Amino acid sequence: MEMTLGATLHVYKGEWGLPSIDFECLRALCLLRFTRCPMDVQTSSNPLRSGAGKLPYLQIGNQKYPGYRQIKRVLDLEGYPIDAHLSTKQKHLSSAYANWVFTNLHAYYHYFLYGEPHNFDSTTRGLYAKRTPFPFNFYYPSSYQREACDVVQVMAGFDVNDKMDKHEGDYLVVNAKKCVNLLSRKLGRKVWFFGDTYSEFDAIVYSYLAIIFKITLPNNPLQNHIKGCQNLVNFINRITKDIFRDEGYSSTKLTKTPSGAGESLTQSEHKFLESEFNTKVIAGVGAVLAMGAFAAWRGIYNQLTARSSTDYDGIDYDDDDLEEGLD
Amino acid sequence: MNREQSLTAAFGQSGQAAEKPSLDDQNDQLERPQEQNQDHEELLEEGEQSWPDVVQLHQPPEHSQLLLAERTSCIAVRTYLRLCRLPFAEKTSVHAEFMTQGGRLTGLPMLRLGQFDILAEFEPIVNHVVTTKPSKALGRWLSEEQREDMRAMVNYVETVFTLAETHLSYVDPVNYRLYTARRSGGGHPWLLSLIRRFYKQRQAMRLLRVYQWHHLSADEVLDEVSECCEALLEQLEEQGHGWEGYLYGPQPCELDALVFGHVVGIINTPLPNRELTELLYTYPRLVAFCRRIDASLYGGKLLNEREDSGSDTEEECFQEEEQRQEDKEQKKEHD
Numbered sequence: 204m205e206m207t208l209g210a211t212l213h214v215y216k217g218e219w220g221l222p223s224i225d226f227e228c229l230r231a232l233c234l235l236r237f238t239r240c241p242m243d244v245q246t247s248s249n250p251l252r253s254g255a256g257k258l259p260y261l262q263i264g265n266q267k268y269p270g271y272r273q274i275k276r277v278l279d280l281e282g283y284p285i286d287a288h289l290s291t292k293q294k295h296l297s298s299a300y301a302n303w304v305f306t307n308l309h310a311y312y313h314y315f316l317y318g319e320p321h322n323f324d325s326t327t328r329g330l331y332a333k334r335t336p337f338p339f340n341f342y343y344p345s346s347y348q349r350e351a352c353d354v355v356q357v358m359a360g361f362d363v364n365d366k367m368d369k370h371e372g373d374y375l376v377v378n379a380k381k382c383v384n385l386l387s388r389k390l391g392r393k394v395w396f397f398g399d400t401y402s403e404f405d406a407i408v409y410s411y412l413a414i415i416f417k418i419t420l421p422n423n424p425l426q427n428h429i430k431g432c433q434n435l436v437n438f439i440n441r442i443t444k445d446i447f448r449d450e451g452y453s454s455t456k457l458t459k460t461p462s463g464a465g466e467s468l469t470q471s472e473h474k475f476l477e478s479e480f481n482t483k484v485i486a487g488v489g490a491v492l493a494m495g496a497f498a499a500w501r502g503i504y505n506q507l508t509a510r511s512s513t514d515y516d517g518i519d520y521d522d523d524d525l526e527e528g529l530d
Numbered sequence: 531m532n533r534e535q536s537l538t539a540a541f542g543q544s545g546q547a548a549e550k551p552s553l554d555d556q557n558d559q560l561e562r563p564q565e566q567n568q569d570h571e572e573l574l575e576e577g578e579q580s581w582p583d584v585v586q587l588h589q590p591p592e593h594s595q596l597l598l599a600e601r602t603s604c605i606a607v608r609t610y611l612r613l614c615r616l617p618f619a620e621k622t623s624v625h626a627e628f629m630t631q632g633g634r635l636t637g638l639p640m641l642r643l644g645q646f647d648i649l650a651e652f653e654p655i656v657n658h659v660v661t662t663k664p665s666k667a668l669g670r671w672l673s674e675e676q677r678e679d680m681r682a683m684v685n686y687v688e689t690v691f692t693l694a695e696t697h698l699s700y701v702d703p704v705n706y707r708l709y710t711a712r713r714s715g716g717g718h719p720w721l722l723s724l725i726r727r728f729y730k731q732r733q734a735m736r737l738l739r740v741y742q743w744h745h746l747s748a749d750e751v752l753d754e755v756s757e758c759c760e761a762l763l764e765q766l767e768e769q770g771h772g773w774e775g776y777l778y779g780p781q782p783c784e785l786d787a788l789v790f791g792h793v794v795g796i797i798n799t800p801l802p803n804r805e806l807t808e809l810l811y812t813y814p815r816l817v818a819f820c821r822r823i824d825a826s827l828y829g830g831k832l833l834n835e836r837e838d839s840g841s842d843t844e845e846e847c848f849q850e851e852e853q854r855q856e857d858k859e860q861k862k863e864h865d
Binding site: 296302 | 631632634678679681682683685686689690736737739740742745757760761764765768
C-alpha cells in the first residue's frame with residue numbers, strides 16, 4: 204500500500220461549512236476522508252489544468268486523473284477502497300441504491316442549481332466564479348449550465364432554454380421528495396446506511412443532500428423537506444463536523460471584513476495587489492518599453508535624426524562660394 | 531372521466547371488461563371492439579380500475595428498424611404483461627418512436643390503454659399496473675423492505691443493461707456500421723434517413739454522457755454488466771429454492787420479467803460484435819433461468835434458435851457449480 208508522494212486532489216473551495224460546493228468534488232473528498240487516505244487537498248485549482256475541463260482531478264506526479272470514476276479506480280488500486288468493509292450482498296445493494304438515488308436526485312440537483320435561470324444567475328454562478336481563477340471565471344460556470352441542459356432533457360424531458368412556464372419542475376420535486384423519504388426510512392437510527400461501516404452510498408447521499416440542504420437558493424423546495432427528516436440532518440451535520448472538521452469553509456466566518464472594493468475582487472486579483480516589489484519593477488520597465496515603442500512608431504526618433512542630417516548637409520556650400528570669389 | 535366511470539363500476543356494478551380466457555382470443559376480441567364478452571364478471575377490488583378493452587403495445591418493425599436496447603425493453607414489457615395475465619394486442623408500427631412520450635432511456639415500447647392513456651418504457655408501465663390493478667400485479671407477497679430492494683434492483687438492472695446495449699450499438703464501430711446505422715435510418719427516404727441517423731446517434735451519445743458512461747471503454751462496460759449479473763446470481767442463489775424459484779421467491783416478479791427481456795434480447799439479436807452475448811454465456815445459471823421462463827411462457831420459442839454452450843437445465847448448472855466448489859476445496863486442502 205504505497206502512496207506515491209505528491210498526490211494532490213484539486214477541488215473547489217467550500218461554503219456554509221462544507222468542504223466543497225460541487226457534488227463531484229464532494230464525492231471525491233468523501234472517498235478520501237472516509238478511508239483516511241493521506242492525500243493533500245488543493246482548493247485554489249484551475250479547471251483548465253485538469254485535462255478534461257472540469258474539477259475534481261487527482262494529480263500524482265505528472266499524471267492527472269480527472270473525474271470521480273477515475274479517482275475511485277486509482278484509490279481502489281492504491282489500497283484505499285471505499286467498499287472494503289461491506290459484504291458482497293451489501294455491495295450489490297449499495298450499487299443498486301446509488302443508482303436509484305442518482306436517477307431521482309441528479310436531475311433535481313442539476314435543474315435547481317444550474318438549470319433554473321434565477322437560481323443560477325443569483326447564486327450558483329457567483330459561487331463558482333469566485334472559486335475559479337481569472338479569466339476562466341467567465342467561461343467555466345456556464346459549462347455547468349450546458350451540462351444541466353443535457354441532464355434535464357434526458358431525465359425530465361424538457362429543455363432548460365424554453366420559457367419558465369414550460370419547465371416541468373414539479374415532476375422532479377415529487378420524485379426527489381419520495382427519494383428523500385426513502386432515504387430517511389432506510390437510515391433510521393443507524394450511523395451509516397449499511398450499519399457500522401461507511402460505504403460509497405453514504406458518500407453519494409451525503410454529497411447530494413449536504414449541498415441541497417445548505418445552499419441558499421431563492422427556489423429550493425427540497426431544503427425544507429430535508430429539514431423535516433431529522434435523522435438525515437443529523438447524518439449531514441455529523442459527517443461535516445467530524446470528518447470534514449479541517450476542510451469545512453464558510454466565508455461569513457472571516458473576522459476581517461474586507462473593504463467594499465475588496466469584496467468584488469477575486470483571489471487572483473488580491474494576489475496581484477499584494478505581490479512583491481520586483482514584480483512591480485518589472486511591470487514598470489515593461490511600461491517604459493511600451494511607451495518607447497509607441498513613440499518610435501509615431502516618429503519622434505525620425506525627427507531627432509532629421510536635425511543631425513541637415514547639419515551635415517549645410518557645411519560645404521558656404522566654403523565653395525568663398526573659394527570662387529577669390530579666383 | 532374514465533376513472534370515475536370505472537370507480538362506479540367497481541363499487542357493486544357489473545364489470546365491463548371481462549377476463550380473456552386465453553391469449554389467442556385477444557386478436558378476435560380487438561377486431562370487434564363493440565362486442566363485449568360477458569362470460570365472466572370481473573371482480574374489482576376497492577380502488578381498482580378495469581383494464582380497458584383496447585390495449586395496444588406498439589413497437590417498431592423487428593426486421594428493419596428495431597435496435598437492441600429497444601428490443602430488450604419490448605420483450606421485457608411483453609413478458610411482464612403475460613405474467614400478470616393482462617390481455618393486450620401487439621402492433622408493429624413504423625413510427626412507434628414518434629408516438630411515445632416520456633421515458634428516460636429508450637422510450638419504447640409504447641402501451642396504449644383505451645383511447646387516451648399512453649405509457650412508454652418498462653418502469654412507468656409497471657407503476658401503472660401496480661396502481662390500477664394491484665390484484666394482478668406481481669410481487670404482492672413481498673414485504674415493504676423487500677419491495678423497496680426489488681424496485682432499486684429493477685432500476686439498477688434496467689439502467690445498466692440499457693446503457694450497455696446503447697454503448698454496444700452506438701460506440702462500438704463495427705456494430706454501428708453494420709447493424710445500428712442501417713436500422714436507425716428508420717425506413718425513410720435516403721436524405722431523411724441520414725438526418726435521422728445522425729440525430730439518433732447524437733441522442734444516444736447524450737444519454738451516455740448524462741449517465742457518465744461516454745468515456746468508458748468496451749471492457750469497462752462489460753465489467754459493469756458482469757457486476758450486475760453477479761448481483762442477480764447472488765439474489766437467485768439466496769432464495770434457496772434450488773432450481774425452481776425466481777429472483778424474489780417462488781413466484782415471478784417484475785425483476786424476473788426485466789432480466790428475461792434483456793438477457794433473451796441480447797442472446798437472440800444477431801449483432802456483428804457478440805462480446806456481450808459471450809459474457810452472458812459465462813453465467814450459465816442465469817441463461818438456464820431465462821430458458822425456464824421461456825419454456826413456461828413462450829413454449830421455448832425465443833431461445834431455441836440459438837445453440838447454447840453449456841447445460842440445458844438449471845439442475846445441471848447447480849450440480850456443475852457444486853462440483854466446481856468441491857474441486858476448489860479439495861485443491862485448497864492439498865495446498
